[in-house]
Amino acid sequence: MSNPILHEREFMKTLLLNGLLPLEKQRTVQSLYYILRGRKGNQTVQDVYLFRLHPYYRLFPKFSREYWEEIIASLKAQRLLQLEADDRAKTKPTFLLTAAGKQFLREGVEQYQLDNWLEPIRRVAANEQLQSQWLKLHLLVQTVSQLLHRDIAFYPVVQQRSIQQWVKEQLGVPSERERWMNELVGELELLLQAFPERLQQLVVRQFSGAGQTGSTLPQLARQWQEPPSFLWVKLLHCLAVMAERIQAEQGENFPLLHRLFTADQRTSRQLSDSAAHTWRLLRQNLSIAEIARQRRLSPNTVEDHLVEIALLYPDWDISPYISDREQREIQTLSSRLQTRRLRLLKNHLQDKYSYLQIRLALARQKGAVYDD
Amino acid sequence: MTIKEQRLHEALQHYYGFRTFRPGQLEIIQRVLAGRSVLGLLSTGSGKSVTYQLPAQLLPGITLVVSPLISLMVDQVQRLRMRGKFSAVYLNSSLEPAETRRLLSEVEQGRYKLVYISPEKLQQPNIQQLLARRGVSLVAVDEAHCISQWGHDFRTDYLRLPEIVQKLGNPPVLAVTATATEEVQREIARLFHIHQEDIVSQSLNRGNIAYDIIAVTDEAEKREKIIEAVAKLHGPGIVYCRTRQAVEQFVATCQLAGLDKVEGYHGGMSAMDRVLIQEQFLRDELSVIVATNAFGMGIDKPNIRYVLHYHFPGSIEEYTQEVGRIGRDGQPGYAALYFAIEDLAIHQHLSQAEYPEPAVIELFVASLRAKTGLKLAYPEIAAGLDLPETQTELLLFYAEQAGLIARSDRPPYGVQVNSGFPADAANRIGQRIERARQAKRTKLTQMVNWLQQKGCYRQALAAYFGSTDDLGYDLYCCSSCGLQRIDYEQDVSRLTAALPETNWNLHEALRMLLPVELYNRGGHHH
């Protein structure tokens, strides 16, 4: 039997290198870790937008530090990745993919067909939402299964109160409950038919219900001899494809599942709570200093909020902070130097602009990622 | 049987379907119903929860259950709801604020007889006032040993409980625990004003468990021996490891050896995977769980036949809790611990990860001082220090205790850094942490002493808990007194019965799960 742990590592190396590539020479290696965990901090949210890493954002919310370090260490040991020593000791080192690293990545992407799997996830760009939709679907299927088997004493597989609450609301009204009980199976079948058999199994065999305890992803992975993380990516892929199809055909074929898959459109483009608060004050024409004072935050934190707002609200006018002409100057330089590193840009511009100005200008730069 | 006793038996039958009480239960319940405060010492698996759940149904007001473990609380309430005869709710930090508000108003309206609450939630004055208004008939303190500074699991917010009981109008207290030395018992009784005659102690001896201590010299030998044991022993069983990595490695080894019905369980897995694995185990679809100590709290599986310890636990209390999951149905069971003194290194490592060094404490306090007067989001507090989560938690806890910071329990859940730090703040925090570290080290030493003594293990356990009058056993006592493992074995076939890969049919698979036609056909008859 081949070693499943080894399999898993090999897949992760490709997946991570693929996420690291756009960050090369721009950010630290760690920044991808924060993206994978779905950190809500401004810097991380901005990086996701700037480098178009949406499929990676919150891809593994529980990714352990140890596992991360282990994979990065082995990428370094294999000389696929190397840290870039910085001439200015103060900034944290960035990194490079070596030629061997790029070769490894090309082969891995090919072998796993990675782009195929990631593309719908990229289009939907809302992993957090997909993951909560999955939990809702899971609990819904379990509950309806128990109802259909006339056995309502069961242990819910999903413990989050908000998810349980949602399912309870769906099934609370008797007429609605009847609908779910009668029509869920048909909608699911129609939806899943479009997938190859393996992917059908991937979804259905995880469900729990009366007389069936779902399998976990690692259990399926072991049975099929596939890396568990790869199955997770495939599952998200399925969910993204499902979400897209349901939204396109909605009332037509999937009146019930449509409720589930459009439950919360906003979350993908939502400001963090704290930035939203700043946004409200900003619209009352308070200055950064005033907001900082009123909210007892440091001005730096408020500036972070501004950058977040600039990214998420393209219509917000940033010219009070930096004029259009000045924005263009920064953007042009950034393209010419092929960098988004603030310190570097600031030096080149002879400290003419503040960090905030540079960050705002970059937030508004079109075509955020460089290809090499 | 008096009329009162008969009523209690009827209630037991009605709510649980049992005809008789387990030893100790009836005595405790009678005292509690007579309005006395009681300390109940009941071994794991002897139905501690009945002693407060049943009175809750008979008393006029709320029964408050204070429990330190969120997962345990959620689990108990979930299972009570499954049974459908109890109106129970839990309040802890896992709930969203809106949800908490809604539940609190339901508590106020009197919808719940049983309210499970975490000690830190109970610290909130508004919740205390609400409960006092509604009327609390009984405060049950689960895992009561957590109140003792000498215990293996001291929790500071437990120390404030006696004061809170007063604020609730001094209802009787039922403190229950399965692991308390005599010293700890005395402390619990003193703090909750429990009279000596109201300490109800059922023997902590588990006569149906045999203790096997097996010395091993290295990792390879250990792994080989445990694999062999898992393959031979009559399940279901649990293998306890101290680290997640050990769990994963051992599971992988088992699977490579062709033992398919073995799965891992640890805190690093997703919440849903943990529920699924636990359910598979409860339904006997799996026969062995390899787990960290995250597994087993509050699970109700009476037919666990063995527990193996891959690493020794950090205290005798933890050990008894873990092996206590064996044989709750009263049938004989087997507890084996594979002892390698080298495993001390793992405990050392865990303890290093758990407790911050003095230099780190200094840095932490200095970074707080620089943020005086600011309100910070939770992750910003220790940002830049790059500490493990547990250390951050611990430091924040002691910083709060020392009055350096105040947490807000309203969104956005910031932390307010107070001004006017005492100059020796870092020192004071350091001393508190050092004391905690020392206490833990002592527990570990006692564990190792127990393993290294050559006498009867059962007797030494009993002596540790200060009650040597019951040393009875069913099948075998322990490896010092002599035991035959073969009596706990079975043939191997049960472990390798993997599911055959059948032909996949989406239509049928979905209809098994959601048999709508079957339901509608059945519906006409009803």
Ligand SMILES: [Zn+2]
């Ligand atoms: Zn003995």
